[in-house]
Amino acid sequence: MGFEITDRVAELNAQLEAFMQTHVYPREHDYEEFTLNPENLWQTPPWFDELRSQAKDAGLWNLFLPREYEPWSPGLTNLEIATLFETMSKVTWAQPVFNCSAPDRGNMEVLAKYGTPEQQEAWLNPLLEGEIRSAYAMTEPQVASSDATNMELQIKRDGDEYVLNGRKWWTTGAVGPRCKVMLVMGQTDPNASRHKQHSTILVPRDTPGVELVRPLRVFDSLHSPGGEAELVFNDVRVPVTNMIKGEGCGFEIAQGRLGPGRFQYAMGFVGLAQRCLELMCERAEDRVAFGEKLSKKTSVQHEIARSRCEIEQCRLLTLQAAEVMDNGGLDAARPYISMVKIVAPQMAQNVADRAMQVFGGKGVCQDTLIPSVFTRARFCRIADGPDEVHMSQLGKMTLRELATG
Ligand SMILES: Cc1cc2nc3c(=O)[nH]c(=O)nc-3n(C[C@H](O)[C@H](O)[C@H](O)COP(=O)(O)OP(=O)(O)OC[C@H]3O[C@@H](n4cnc5c(N)ncnc54)[C@H](O)[C@@H]3O)c2cc1C
Incomplete structure (x- = not known):
C-alpha cells in the first residue's frame, strides 16, 4: 500500500497548487461577495470564465475522467485523480474552475459511458469544453x-x-x-x-x-x-x-454514476478539511487570550491533533478505495465506495466545527470558508444518499463477506 505518485501526477499537482496560489486563493472571498449579493442572483462573477480559460489553457481541465474514458480522459488512474482532487478542492468554489464539479462530472461520465455518438456530440462535447x-x-x-x-x-x-x-x-x-x-x-x-x-x-x-x-x-x-x-x-x-x-436502465445509471465520483467527492472533503485545519492552526498561533496564544492551550492542541488524525484517516481510506477501484474494478471497490461516502462528510463537518470554535465570532461569518465547509458537509450527509443508506449497504456487504469467507 504505497500510493506511489508518478512524475506526471506530481507535476500536475504542483501546477494545480501554483494555480490555486496565484489565481484562486487571492479571489477566495470575491466569489461569495458576488454570488451572495442579491443584485447578482443567478449570475456568475465576471472574472470567473477568464479563470476557467486559464485553467483550460494550462491543461488543468477535465482531470476527473479516469483513463478508461480516453480520448476524453487525460489518462489518469482513480488513485492519481484522487490526489489531484485534494488540491483543487481547497476553496469551496474551485472545482468548477477546472471543469471538475458535480453534477457535471457524474453526468459527463454517464454520457461518456452510455451515450450514443449523437448524444455525445450534442451534450458531452459542450460539457467537456465547459460551454454549458x-x-x-x-x-x-x-x-x-x-x-x-x-x-x-x-x-x-x-x-x-x-x-x-x-x-x-x-x-x-x-x-x-x-x-x-x-x-x-x-x-x-x-x-x-x-x-x-x-x-x-x-x-x-x-x-x-x-x-x-x-x-x-x-x-x-x-x-x-x-x-x-x-x-x-x-x-x-x-x-x-x-x-x-x-428503457429500464435508470437504476443502473443512478448507481454507476456515483462510482469513481465517490473518491473525488471524498477527496474534495479532505481538501476542504485540510484547509480548515491550516486556518485553525494559523489562528491559534495569532490569537492571544488570557495571556497566552490559543495554540498554547491544551484543549486547542487536542482539537488540532484530533482533526489531523481524522483527515489523514480519511485521506488514506480514500486513496485505498481508489487503488482498489483501479486494480479490482467496481465490484471490489463497492465496500470502499460506501466507506468513503460515510466517513468523508462527517469528518469535514467535525473539522469545520472545531475550526469554527477556535475562530470564535470570525468563524461563523463570511471572512473564512469555514461556515460553507460546515454546511456543505452537513447537507452532503443527506445528498447522494443519506448516511444510513450507505451504512446499511456496507453492513450487509460485510455480513455477506464474512459469511462466505
Ligand atoms: C443540497 C442538496 C443537493 C441535492 N442535489 C440533488 C441533485 O442534484 N439531484 C437529485 O436527484 N437529488 C439531489 N438531492 C437530493 C438527495 O439526493 C436526497 O435528498 C436524498 O437522496 C434523500 O432523499 P429524501 O430527501 O427523499 O429523504 P428520504 O428518502 O425521505 O429519507 C429521509 C431520512 O430517512 C432516513 N433513512 C432513509 N433510508 C434509511 C435506511 N435505509 N435506514 C435508516 N434510515 C434511513 C435517513 O435519515 C434519511 O435522511 C440533493 C439534496 C440536497 C440537500
Whole structure:
C-alpha cells in the first residue's frame, strides 16, 4: 500500500497548487461577495470564465475522467485523480474552475459511458469544453428518494417521442441560466421488476413544459449561480433518441454514476478539511487570550491533533478505495465506495466545527470558508444518499463477506 505518485501526477499537482496560489486563493472571498449579493442572483462573477480559460489553457481541465474514458480522459488512474482532487478542492468554489464539479462530472461520465455518438456530440462535447452546465434530476418531493426505485415521474412513449409528467426537487444547478440539459430519471414500466422500471432520459432545460416551481434554500442560501430547483414536468416531449442506454436502465445509471465520483467527492472533503485545519492552526498561533496564544492551550492542541488524525484517516481510506477501484474494478471497490461516502462528510463537518470554535465570532461569518465547509458537509450527509443508506449497504456487504469467507 504505497500510493506511489508518478512524475506526471506530481507535476500536475504542483501546477494545480501554483494555480490555486496565484489565481484562486487571492479571489477566495470575491466569489461569495458576488454570488451572495442579491443584485447578482443567478449570475456568475465576471472574472470567473477568464479563470476557467486559464485553467483550460494550462491543461488543468477535465482531470476527473479516469483513463478508461480516453480520448476524453487525460489518462489518469482513480488513485492519481484522487490526489489531484485534494488540491483543487481547497476553496469551496474551485472545482468548477477546472471543469471538475458535480453534477457535471457524474453526468459527463454517464454520457461518456452510455451515450450514443449523437448524444455525445450534442451534450458531452459542450460539457467537456465547459460551454454549458447540466443537472441530474432524480429526487421527488412526494416519495422517499433515498430509495431510487420509488421514483414516480412518468416517461411514456408516444410514437417517436417520450412524454414526461411529474415533479422533481433538489435538482442541483437547474435554476441558473448556464444549465442547458438535464438527465431525468423516471418510470417507464411499472410492471417490470423493481430495478428495471426506471429509465434516464436527456431533457434540454428549455423544453416546453419544464417549469421552475421555486429555487430551494439550503441553510438560508440559494446556492446561486446554480441553485437547487423544484421542477414540474407537464407533458414534456423529447425525441426517443434522448433515452440513455435504453428503457429500464435508470437504476443502473443512478448507481454507476456515483462510482469513481465517490473518491473525488471524498477527496474534495479532505481538501476542504485540510484547509480548515491550516486556518485553525494559523489562528491559534495569532490569537492571544488570557495571556497566552490559543495554540498554547491544551484543549486547542487536542482539537488540532484530533482533526489531523481524522483527515489523514480519511485521506488514506480514500486513496485505498481508489487503488482498489483501479486494480479490482467496481465490484471490489463497492465496500470502499460506501466507506468513503460515510466517513468523508462527517469528518469535514467535525473539522469545520472545531475550526469554527477556535475562530470564535470570525468563524461563523463570511471572512473564512469555514461556515460553507460546515454546511456543505452537513447537507452532503443527506445528498447522494443519506448516511444510513450507505451504512446499511456496507453492513450487509460485510455480513455477506464474512459469511462466505
Ligand atoms: C443540497 C442538496 C443537493 C441535492 N442535489 C440533488 C441533485 O442534484 N439531484 C437529485 O436527484 N437529488 C439531489 N438531492 C437530493 C438527495 O439526493 C436526497 O435528498 C436524498 O437522496 C434523500 O432523499 P429524501 O430527501 O427523499 O429523504 P428520504 O428518502 O425521505 O429519507 C429521509 C431520512 O430517512 C432516513 N433513512 C432513509 N433510508 C434509511 C435506511 N435505509 N435506514 C435508516 N434510515 C434511513 C435517513 O435519515 C434519511 O435522511 C440533493 C439534496 C440536497 C440537500
